[in-house]
Amino acid sequence: MTSSSKTPKIEMSGVKKAFGNNHVLNGVDLVVPEGKSMVIIGGSGTGKSVTLKCILGLLSPDEGSIKIDGQEVTNLRPNERDELMLKFGMLFQGGALFDSLKIWENVAFGLIQGRGKNRKEAREIAVEKIKAVGLRPEVADLFPAELSGGMQKRVGLARAVAASPEIIFFDEPTTGLDPIMADVINQLIVEQVQEIGATGLSITHDMSSVRTIADYVAMIHEGKIVWTGPIDELDDSGNDYVDQFIHGRADGPIQRRVA
Amino acid sequence: MDSTQNQINPVFAPFQAVGQILLSFFQKTGQLSSFIGKSLYHSIVPPFFPAQLWRQLVDIGYYSLPVVGMTALFTGMVLALQSYTGFTRFNAESAIAGVVVLSITRELAPVLAGLMVAGRVGAAIAAEIGTMRVTEQIDALTTLSVNPFKYLIAPRLIAATLTLPILVLIGDIIGVYGGYVVSIYNLGFSPGGYLSQTWDVVENMDVISGLIKAAAFGFIVAMMGCYHGFNSGRGAQGVGAATTNAVVSSSILILIFNYILTQVFFS
Numbered sequence: 301m302t303s304s305s306k307t308p309k310i311e312m313s314g315v316k317k318a319f320g321n322n323h324v325l326n327g328v329d330l331v332v333p334e335g336k337s338m339v340i341i342g343g344s345g346t347g348k349s350v351t352l353k354c355i356l357g358l359l360s361p362d363e364g365s366i367k368i369d370g371q372e373v374t375n376l377r378p379n380e381r382d383e384l385m386l387k388f389g390m391l392f393q394g395g396a397l398f399d400s401l402k403i404w405e406n407v408a409f410g411l412i413q414g415r416g417k418n419r420k421e422a423r424e425i426a427v428e429k430i431k432a433v434g435l436r437p438e439v440a441d442l443f444p445a446e447l448s449g450g451m452q453k454r455v456g457l458a459r460a461v462a463a464s465p466e467i468i469f470f471d472e473p474t475t476g477l478d479p480i481m482a483d484v485i486n487q488l489i490v491e492q493v494q495e496i497g498a499t500g501l502s503i504t505h506d507m508s509s510v511r512t513i514a515d516y517v518a519m520i521h522e523g524k525i526v527w528t529g530p531i532d533e534l535d536d537s538g539n540d541y542v543d544q545f546i547h548g549r550a551d552g553p554i555q556r557r558v559a
Numbered sequence: 560m561d562s563t564q565n566q567i568n569p570v571f572a573p574f575q576a577v578g579q580i581l582l583s584f585f586q587k588t589g590q591l592s593s594f595i596g597k598s599l600y601h602s603i604v605p606p607f608f609p610a611q612l613w614r615q616l617v618d619i620g621y622y623s624l625p626v627v628g629m630t631a632l633f634t635g636m637v638l639a640l641q642s643y644t645g646f647t648r649f650n651a652e653s654a655i656a657g658v659v660v661l662s663i664t665r666e667l668a669p670v671l672a673g674l675m676v677a678g679r680v681g682a683a684i685a686a687e688i689g690t691m692r693v694t695e696q697i698d699a700l701t702t703l704s705v706n707p708f709k710y711l712i713a714p715r716l717i718a719a720t721l722t723l724p725i726l727v728l729i730g731d732i733i734g735v736y737g738g739y740v741v742s743i744y745n746l747g748f749s750p751g752g753y754l755s756q757t758w759d760v761v762e763n764m765d766v767i768s769g770l771i772k773a774a775a776f777g778f779i780v781a782m783m784g785c786y787h788g789f790n791s792g793r794g795a796q797g798v799g800a801a802t803t804n805a806v807v808s809s810s811i812l813i814l815i816f817n818y819i820l821t822q823v824f825f826s
């Protein structure tokens with residue numbers, strides 16, 4: 301018990317990733333404690349999504365180490381990787397709902413296909429989750445294309461939490477939503493993560509999202525974590541990057557590269 | 560931006576260009592081989608997704624029947640007509656039945672069905688999987704503990720490899736029937752004579768070689784569709800390019816492998 305409370309849930313050190321000449325991650329160090337919610341902030345195109353995809357093994361890092369529960373995961377074999385994925389849930393930036401499947405089949409997908417639950421039981425859990433994210437149960441039998449963007453995000457959220465994963469990733473959960481819907485999604489994330497007792501890792505550039513979701517904040521810039529700390533230290537971090545970002549100023553150490 | 564390229568002496572520039580082309584060629588072949596290896600591995604190692612396989616059998620097999628049937632019918636008809644106009648010059652009309660059945664079973668049914676299916680199915684596979692790649696649905700599969708090779712690729716590969724021979728067998732029959740119809744009702748042959756000439760000429764190997772070709776072409780079409788879709792570039796443009804590449808590469812590979820297989824079977 302004592303050792304497990306010390307071992308971080310996720311630990312990245314010196315993670316590098318480049319696409320050709322585009323060096324996206326230049327040595328990312330990040331520690332996410334168990335049961336806490338970490339939020340990564342940073343401008344768009346700074347490698348936030350790439351960071352998540354490296355942890356999930358959707359992209360393989362060029363260098364560095366990534367540990368989940370103390371276990372190195374950068375060199376897993378395919379079936380070990382499938383096994384590890386059972387710990388994760390993810391809400392994708394664009395929702396990534398399966399458009400050939402009904403809403404409830406989307407939500408139940410990990411339960412039925414990934415974990416071998418029977419369809420009837422899985423449907424019940426799915427409908428529960430659909431209601432938990434504030435959608436009417438009739439939505440269960442629609443297809444993703446029949447829903448608005450905000451509803452799709454909710455379904456994505458329901459799918460991410462349906463199997464009660466230990467670790468949940470949220471990639472820009474509120475981007476593209478109106479402020480009220482964004483706040484609803486933020487509240488749902490907090491609610492669901494607390495209910496499951498999961499460790500959360502979110503990405504956003506929406507400051508109100510940060511303040512609602514985060515226990516800890518990490519700021520990424522040019523492929524490195526330039527500041528990390530608890531949420532209540534965010535406003536007086538003494539870090540120029542953070543200050544510029546949270547106040548949304550055009551001038552400061554972060555220069556927009558025109559490209 | 561790219562400092563290494565500026566330092567290279569212009570004299571070596573051509574070598575560098577050739578080197579890059581060779582490197583990218585080897586890299587692509589390596590990538591394709593490893594993709595094929597992975598696809599085969601996941602096609603035979605459980606868990607399987609029978610519902611997906613069934614859907615693909617219907618999509619690839621059943622719904623390709625009209626297009627393959629029409630192709631075979633008109634090909635058989637035109638073969639009979641063309642051979643007649645040619646063969647009457649040598650008083651060799653009795654060879655028409657044989658020409659029709661051999662051309663259809665050995666070459667035309669498998670190759671034309673393969674090409675039609677490349678257009679219909681190869682494009683659809685590349686577009687569907689490419690769209691799933693671009694919209695992160697493939698990544699979503701992985702995070703839900705479902706291997707995309709098992710869920711998306713294996714069913715398409717198996718379905719195409721199994722159904723194309725069946726389609727071609729049906730195409731053989733329809734094609735011969737097309738030739739028969741034209742010969743009897745248009746060219747005035749006797750029905751019994753035409754059929755017995757057909758049976759006299761055709762041998763098991765003619766049909767079987769065509770079916771083996773069909774299986775190979777089905778595999779090629781599904782493999783190219785999956786490969787290009789899976790490695791689709793980003794955005795709508797990426798999916799468009801993947802679709803084009805899938806159709807073009809599978810059509811060319813079908814023609815190449817048709818030659819190779821013919822060489823293997825009949826020489």
Ligand SMILES: Nc1ncnc2c1ncn2[C@@H]1O[C@H](COP(=O)(O)OP(=O)(O)O)[C@@H](O)[C@H]1O
Pocket residue numbers: 319322324343344345346347348349350351
């Ligand atoms: N699969 C990929 N192939 C090539 N480049 C990529 C890929 N994924 C991301 N990139 C590049 O990596 C950079 C960071 O992307 P991303 O992590 O998505 O940014 P964000 O911080 O907005 O989430 C961008 O320049 C993007 O073009």
Ligand SMILES: [Mg+2]
Pocket residue numbers: 348349350393471472
């Ligand atoms: Mg992103």
